[in-house]
Amino acid sequence: MAFDSFQEFVQMGGYGFYVWLSFFLTFLVIAGVALDALIGRRRLQRQSRTLQRRRQRLSKRQQRQSSPVEESKR
Amino acid sequence: MWRWLHPYAKPEATYRLVDKLLPWFAALTAVSLLVGMVWGLAFAPSDYQQGDSYRIIYIHVPSAIFSMGAYFGMAVMGVIALVWQIKTAEWSIPAIAPVGAAMTAIALFTGAIWGKPMWGTWWVWDARLTSELILLFLYVGVMALYYAFDDQRTGAKAAAILAIVGVVNLPIIHYSVEWWNTLHQGATITKFERPSIATSMLWPLLISLLGFMLLTISLVMMRFKNELLRHELHRPWAQRVLGTAEESH
Amino acid sequence: MMNSWQLWRSVLVKDLRIAARRRSDALNPLLFLLMVVTLFPLGIGPGPDILARIAPGIIWVAALLATLLGLDRLFKDDYNDGSLEQLCLLPQPLAFTLTAKVAAHWLLSGLPLVILSPVLALLLNLPLDAWWALALTLLLGTPALSALGAIGAALTLQLQRGGSLVSLILLPLFIPLLIFATSAVENAGMGLAVQGQLAILAAISVLTVTLAPLAMAAAVRMSMN
Incomplete structure (x- = not known):
């Protein structure tokens, strides 16, 4: 230990x-x-979450437009 | 199908590797920094000339060394990115540059703070401080160039070329102490056979050096993980890692 | 089929011819330099001692800035009209061909600086002993400025407004040149030896002029896709 007391340690000479x-x-x-x-x-x-939501919206729209068989490919 | 998947397997494997290694590096960083700092601050004897102000050496010298080490590593990654066209190497550049810049900043202001009691002013245009300042500019240039392009790959290549060009400056920084004989004291531990520093002071310094090396690597790893995810955000593995994968329905 | 040297010469001649047609492009950086040098005595005061003391620094800093000014046109026109792409497709090594453009840039910006240096020294009251040293440092240092500048110009080819970025990435690389050149001129003014600094300047220039074309070629190819 280079210092004798905590006070000295704080003061650093x-x-x-x-x-x-x-x-x-x-x-x-x-x-x-x-x-x-x-x-x-x-x-x-x-x-990533925003990206997911957008993708889900898109796939839902696709679902409405096309047959569900098309959707399962993804 | 597999041919299409194959090139994308790589960032994922890289991510898994980094993710597995990071906790170990972080833990070792914490231990070595703690030991190095406590030993350096409390147990190493005080210097007969500089008193206790010399204890700044335990952050100044390691940060200065690894500010240059990080730049060198970035240039190596640049070579890998340019020669072998490996994307993960390109992405490591924006991971390394800010960490290196932070190390440079630490070296700069600790040097300035150390200079105040020793030289009487905060800033002296001394060779090594000036070189660190130039290094900071180089880091800023690399980062600015990387983000200037719309196309990230072009930006990465430009930054890689600039990093390699800048590495030519590293020897100049290193030998600047010999070239411009100014106020700064000579290099402390270049010669391991006959160090100009007492062994009782050297050991904590070596441990601090190890600690800063691990710290630099850990911080780079943290940022690198983000870069990997950023570029692969549309891939399922990245979504799984981030916990945002599409709920099965 | 031209060999590499013939191609080199034709690129150089073409650049010089274009510069001869558009003289203001080549002259503007020099006029800028002259004005910067004029501004300093106006800003600091005409005291001959101070001016002589800071002259090497002013002239070299002005030279660095003037080099930056002429850079955007170094590759830009050739990039826009597609001739740079043609150079990339030729079998002759691109790095070597590009040195012709660097040489043209030096002949139009570096060499005039050397010729202009007595005038600048006169304006700033530089002592007689330092005149030749200033000219020598400019002669030895400006090739490196042109070569490094060409790297910056090539890196920012794709960017619409690359000007400020070019200065950001190039000025740090210029600093060693500035340090050794000004220290040589200062030493000469005090009657001290300058061979050391001049040798380092020459070494930096040789190193830069040989290695920079590789980076330039890589940067130009990068800008092509």
Whole structure:
């Protein structure tokens, strides 16, 4: 252990502000990138759901127009 | 039927592989980063010249190294995409670039914050910081080029070519320390036989390096999974993975 | 059937002939450069010491920007009228043929800069010892500017408004040239050795001019489909 007390650890020999600021910002950036990936997945889920709904609407319309035998091919 | 399906089997297999590996990488990232950071922040001795401010090294150096490592990886993917026309390699470029840019940004502002107590100003036009800034511009250029085209494949190829061209800049970045002898201290661990850093400080640094490498890979994997899904959104496997598959009726 | 060299020469001659017919296209970047260089004394003040101090940087930055200006027409006309596609289909290596277009671009933008450099040095009160160094750095560095610029132009061929994107992707690649060139001119002004910087500039130019055509060819082929 390089520090005698927790107080000293926080102060970092007078450089506490710089050390903790850089660690905090680093954490923020990494968390941001990870969060962006998670949000991206959510967005994809939404897009996929919209795509599905549109496809279902289309197939329903087709069902009404053509015979059900045609539909089962899909 | 099979001939039609075959080319599409590949992204799915890639996705399954990445999906299986990601938890392991994430766990290893967490462990190594935790060990590296706690060791570096609390247990490594303080530097006789720089005091405790040197502890920024445990994020500054790893992020700087893997900002370049990510760029190199992106260029390798670019070569694969251009030579063998593999689509998954093309899709990896938009997965790698933002992560690499984030690493570059971390290296930049930790360098600046470290510079404040050491040099007295936030920003010094020193060789390595400047090179990191150029690297950030390169990342921005690759991303802007990728998204500039209506056709994603053309955009990916253009970005791949630019990434390869930019790799020529990486040696310049690496040797810039020798070329422009400025305020920045010399490279710390280029020579493993006689490192200019004490062993008690070196070990946590090596662990942090491992942690940042795994972190970069994990973040790229997360984004890469999304890219795979994005391009295969109309395929049943992607819908199954996303849990939006058509209910059987 | 033309061999590669004959094709190279004909492409070069064609580009120069087109430039001779449309002189303003070739002259505008040079006039732009001259104006940028004029603006700095007006903005900073006519103090000869300051001007001499920052002259190498101003001239080189202006040269970089002027290079960007002339780039959109490098491949665009040939792309639009289909002759670039014909070049792709020829058995002669495309990368080699494209160097002719780079050479034409350099003759129209780089070489005039070298010739213009004494005037620029005069305007900015550059010391006598630095004149020749400035000319030499421009002579050694501008081929690399043209070659790198051609990559950017080829990459953005398909885009309607590629101008700002071209500067975004090219300026970072120009930076090493800027650093070594200006440091050479500064050293020359102080009577120090400049061989090192000039050698690096020459090395960068040789490397760029030999490797860039490969990237250019790949980018042009990419733009074709």
